[in-house]
Amino acid sequence: MAGHSKWKNIQKRKNAQDAKKGKIFMRHAKDIYIAAKQGGGDLGTNAALRTAVEKAKADNMPNDNIDRNIKKATGSLDGATYEEITYEGYGPGGVAVIVNVLTDNKNRTAAEVRHAFKKNGGNLGENGSVSFMFDRKGYIVIENEEGTLDEDTITMDALEAGAEDVVPQEGAFELYTEPEDFQEVVKYLEENDYTLADSEVTLIPQNYNQLSQEDEAKMMKLIDALEDSEDVQDIHHNLEESN
Structure with a gap:
């Protein structure tokens, strides 16, 4: 995975999406849905969902929209079958x-x-x-735009948490886990005061x-x-x- 930056591609696509009217809430809706589908609708136990909701609220996404997408993912939305x-x-x-x-x-x-x-x-x-051609992996990003985070410290903490790979990128560290270890790694990092810019279980190209x-x-x-x-x-x- 070294040498390829999923985060760079994500940022490029998100910047392009955000330039389009109406794309911001759509992106947040997708992120919330995917996180809730993968880890359940409880913000207290689903770190990925908590991160997605916090980002949506920071962009002033209405609470009704947030709740609706969580309910979609958990099958509790009345009046529609998805x-x-x-x-x-x-x-x-x-x-x-x-x-x-x-x-x-x-x-x-x-x-x-x-x-x-x-x-x-x-x-x-x-x-x-x-x-x-794809592997299912837990994917976590810790931003390092200021270059203040120490690579050795992050690598040791990530591996201690259960991550299988840490890839330094320009302005960020990308962490990869097995899907079953993802929630525990996210919880460990958050408890150790790391701010996660992105976290999800996703498909990574081989x-x-x-x-x-x-x-x-x-x-x-x-x-x-x-x-x-x-x-x-x-x-x-x-x-x-x-x-």
């Missing part, structure tokens, strides 16, 4: 893409996802066609795909088109984005 669906396929240049959706109308969502791939040079595949500028631009259009669907909860890909 179904989780995963789509797999390839983007421009052979980039592997996995799209997770939450929908109350799978026919509508399938049409939107299929249209996004077709219009932007991608191809949908069968289930399992690209998922074997290898990254570098594209020409032209193909990367096409891939970004595909991601934008998928993000425009309110049903899309998360997008995983193995594109190594340029600076």
Whole structure:
């Protein structure tokens, strides 16, 4: 994993999303839903959800929106039945893409996802066609923009907590865990006064795909088109984005 920065890609995408009207709350809604789905709706025991909610509130997301997305994830929202669906396929240049959706109308969502791939040079595949290229991992980011955190100390604390890898990046440290160890590592770090910029159980590519500028631009259009669907909860890909 060294040499590739998921955090750099996350920041680049979030900055692009935030420049679009209405994207900020959508991003927070997805983060809250995913955290609640993975770890339950109790803020006291789900550190990832607590972090997601704190970020949403910092951007003035209404409490009703926050509660609704937690209820969606935990199956306690009245009046609607939501179904989780995963789509797999390839983007421009052979980039592997996995799209997770939450929908109350799978026919509508399938049409939107299929249209996004077709219009932007991608191809949908069968289930399992690209998922074997990803590993499920706990992923934690500790920001270090000021460069004041000591790498040896963080590495020792992370490994003591149960992390399996610590990767220094520009302005941050990325930590990786086994999914079953994720909550304990987050709890340990928070109890030791580390501020977590991001924390989730997610899919990490085994290898990254570098594209020409032209193909990367096409891939970004595909991601934008998928993000425009309110049903899309998360997008995983193995594109190594340029600076």
